[in-house]
Amino acid sequence: MTASGRKIGGTLLKVDNISLSFGGVRALNDVSFDIKAHEIRAIIGPNGAGKSSMLNVINGFYHPQQGTITFKDIARTDIGPYDAASRGIARTFQNIALFRGMSTLDNIMTGRLLKMKRNLFWQALYFGPARREEMEHRAVVERIIDFLEIQSIRKVPVGRLPYGLQKRVELGRALAMEPDLLLLDEPMAGMNVEEKEDMCRFILDVNDEFGTTIALIEHDMGVVMDISDRVVVLDYGRKIADGTPDEVRGNQAVIDAYLGVSH
Amino acid sequence: MLYREAGQFKTTYGDDQAVFPIRQDRWGMAIILAIAYVALPWLATDYFITSIMIPFLIYALAAIGLNLLTGYCGQVSLGTGGFMAVGAYAAYNLAIRVPELNLIVIFILAGGAAAMVGVVFGVPSLRIKGFYLAVATLAAQFFLDWAFARIKWFTNYTPSGSVAAPPLDIFGFAINTPDRRYFLILAIVTVMALAAKNLVRGRVGRSWMAIRDMDIAAEIIGIRPLRAKLSAFAVSSFFAGVAGALWAFLHLGAWEPLAFDINRSFLLLFMVIIGGLGSILGCFLGAAFILMVPLALNQIPTALGMPLSTAMISHLEFMIFGAMIVFFLIAEPHGLARLWALAKEKLRLWPFPH
Numbered sequence: 109m110t111a112s113g114r115k116i117g118g119t120l121l122k123v124d125n126i127s128l129s130f131g132g133v134r135a136l137n138d139v140s141f142d143i144k145a146h147e148i149r150a151i152i153g154p155n156g157a158g159k160s161s162m163l164n165v166i167n168g169f170y171h172p173q174q175g176t177i178t179f180k181d182i183a184r185t186d187i188g189p190y191d192a193a194s195r196g197i198a199r200t201f202q203n204i205a206l207f208r209g210m211s212t213l214d215n216i217m218t219g220r221l222l223k224m225k226r227n228l229f230w231q232a233l234y235f236g237p238a239r240r241e242e243m244e245h246r247a248v249v250e251r252i253i254d255f256l257e258i259q260s261i262r263k264v265p266v267g268r269l270p271y272g273l274q275k276r277v278e279l280g281r282a283l284a285m286e287p288d289l290l291l292l293d294e295p296m297a298g299m300n301v302e303e304k305e306d307m308c309r310f311i312l313d314v315n316d317e318f319g320t321t322i323a324l325i326e327h328d329m330g331v332v333m334d335i336s337d338r339v340v341v342l343d344y345g346r347k348i349a350d351g352t353p354d355e356v357r358g359n360q361a362v363i364d365a366y367l368g369v370s371h
Numbered sequence: 372m373l374y375r376e377a378g379q380f381k382t383t384y385g386d387d388q389a390v391f392p393i394r395q396d397r398w399g400m401a402i403i404l405a406i407a408y409v410a411l412p413w414l415a416t417d418y419f420i421t422s423i424m425i426p427f428l429i430y431a432l433a434a435i436g437l438n439l440l441t442g443y444c445g446q447v448s449l450g451t452g453g454f455m456a457v458g459a460y461a462a463y464n465l466a467i468r469v470p471e472l473n474l475i476v477i478f479i480l481a482g483g484a485a486a487m488v489g490v491v492f493g494v495p496s497l498r499i500k501g502f503y504l505a506v507a508t509l510a511a512q513f514f515l516d517w518a519f520a521r522i523k524w525f526t527n528y529t530p531s532g533s534v535a536a537p538p539l540d541i542f543g544f545a546i547n548t549p550d551r552r553y554f555l556i557l558a559i560v561t562v563m564a565l566a567a568k569n570l571v572r573g574r575v576g577r578s579w580m581a582i583r584d585m586d587i588a589a590e591i592i593g594i595r596p597l598r599a600k601l602s603a604f605a606v607s608s609f610f611a612g613v614a615g616a617l618w619a620f621l622h623l624g625a626w627e628p629l630a631f632d633i634n635r636s637f638l639l640l641f642m643v644i645i646g647g648l649g650s651i652l653g654c655f656l657g658a659a660f661i662l663m664v665p666l667a668l669n670q671i672p673t674a675l676g677m678p679l680s681t682a683m684i685s686h687l688e689f690m691i692f693g694a695m696i697v698f699f700l701i702a703e704p705h706g707l708a709r710l711w712a713l714a715k716e717k718l719r720l721w722p723f724p725h
Contacts, residue, residue: 167591193593205591207584209649210577218581222593224574228602234569239385242573246384285592 116337117145120321121166121289126175128161135161136172137345143289148315149323150336154365157342159325160202163291167199168192194222198287200278202294208267212277215266216252219284220245252280256310272303279310292324296331304328308335333357374718390568407557412550420549427662428560429618434642434654435567436610442648443571444603445583446496450508451611452635453515457485458612459619459631460525466537467527474541478616485612486605493604497597512633519628535625552621559617563610568651570606579603641692645699647708656707664691
């Protein structure tokens with residue numbers, strides 16, 4: 109299902125020959141693929157295939173021993189999470205990583221931090237430019253709250269919310285960064301069918317309305333085949349297949365990786 | 372039934388993000404300020420002003436400083452007393468070496484000096500967390516105690532090591548009566564408490580809380596831990612430094628390094644825990660509570676006709692503080708401020724809770 113109005117553009121992110129190991133464990137072994145602008149790209153694979161490690165490399169949390177990552181035509185080997193965030197990469201986590209002591213509103217507002225510029229003194233005065241800035245960003249955040257349909261939990265501390273809503277707030281926080289590339293690590297894990305449908309709708313809408321490029325890891329094959337434009341399959345840290353959902357579905361290596369082969 | 376927000380519609384985001392979004396709270400605050408600024412100086416005795424209100428306000432200010440660091444940014448500190456000492460001695464040295472400086476400027480510079488020292492001792496927080504950081508800040512406390520006791524330059528080579536504040540005035544207006552000292556402190560505390568509130572509800576406060584709640588996620592949305600933690604140390608120490616300068620100049624008048632020893636740090640930590648981690652109001656409640664317990668222990672048994680000995684009172688004090696801290700840590704980690712918020716929540720629905 110390729111959304112009607114959007115146009116898949118040139119290469120936004122290119123991963124070249126990435127290898128990452130922890131001690132003797134090779135988490136990623138010479139992996140290369142690319143992500144095109146405005147597409148939904150799924151990364152799948154059995155447990156321990158290195159999918160989350162791949163996302164961690166992309167957003168600067170792990171430093172690969174080998175390989176380069178080219179984002180918006182700038183190649184780099186080593187980058188910190190801050191640089192990745194300021195250049196437009198946002199992500200959500202497999203295990204929810206929200207700020208539990210803060211309200212939904214404040215959590216999403218933290219996504220705007222990089223865009224807020226007033227210094228400590230203006231902040232302490234909370235007057236003039238600092239106040240105006242706060243209101244501008246509040247308005248942006250309110251649009252995201254409307255978009256995700258979470259108006260009623262605006263002031264609730266996120267620690268008190270059910271799992272599905274927490275996932276949604278986390279997506280909201282990532283959206284507040286207005287990213288060019290959004291990395292979603294198992295956005296639908298542990299959800300029931302309705303919650304999954306809601307989440308799919310949000311992902312497609314984000315892609316369609318804001319043109320955000322999305323890379324997601326997901327175990328629900330139905331979802332992956334439905335919403336993604338292209339799929340890359342990892343197994344034991346290696347890339348074993350790459351292509352459209354249909355190509356991947358028929359690939360013998362993929363079937364073997366998921367179902368096992370008899371020896 | 373009086374505490375209702377029905378009919379108060381917020382039409383701008385500004386209204387919604389106000390410090391007191393509910394009208395009744397605004398009135399309550401106005402009444403408290405009126406009492407503090409008008410009724411108390413007019414009605415209260417000098418004893419009440421000098422022995423209760425002045426220490427209460429200064430403790431509350433120092434507690435706000437500690438709470439910004441520990442309650443909002445999650446960095447435990449046992450060095451608040453040391454940072455207060457930096458403020459006090461910086462103010463003293465500025466006052467005797469550059470006598471033409473205005474008192475307000477002295478207080479601000481004293482806070483600035485404490486902020487710089489705070490940043491230096493905050494650097495380990497980038498690598499160590501929780502318990503270990505507490506020990507590192509403890510080192511700051513002992514080092515600063517040592518420095519002010521041993522390095523004679525700080526005390527201007529007075530033989531006893533004890534120093535006294537010079538006569539104080541602001542724009543030719545002598546600060547020499549309890550009422551005048553009280554007004555000066557009250558004005559400073561009002562302004563700084565408001566500034567603290569503004570910080571914590573804005574960008575800076577959110578980045579601190581993000582670091583407190585989950586530092587990895589904070590980093591990934593683009594918060595630099597270095598900057599967030601050191602700014603928390605700087606602002607926190609600024610508050611502690613100003614509080615130290617006020618404590619020395621306007622409360623004690625003459626002091627020695629022992630005035631800012633480790634016990635001061637512990638007392639402030641108790642205030643923050645009992646009052647409420649992560650609440651500005653909690654700092655005031657905690658400070659009031661810690662000051663009230665000894666007074667209550669003194670007054671109540673006497674009123675009941677069975678006076679306690681001083682030693683007994685001071686032992687009871689420790690036991691009650693200890694029990695309260697254990698109680699709050701287990702039952703209500705957000706302290707008195709949280710209890711107050713719950714009471715307000717109940718009051719909104721009272722008397723029809725369903």
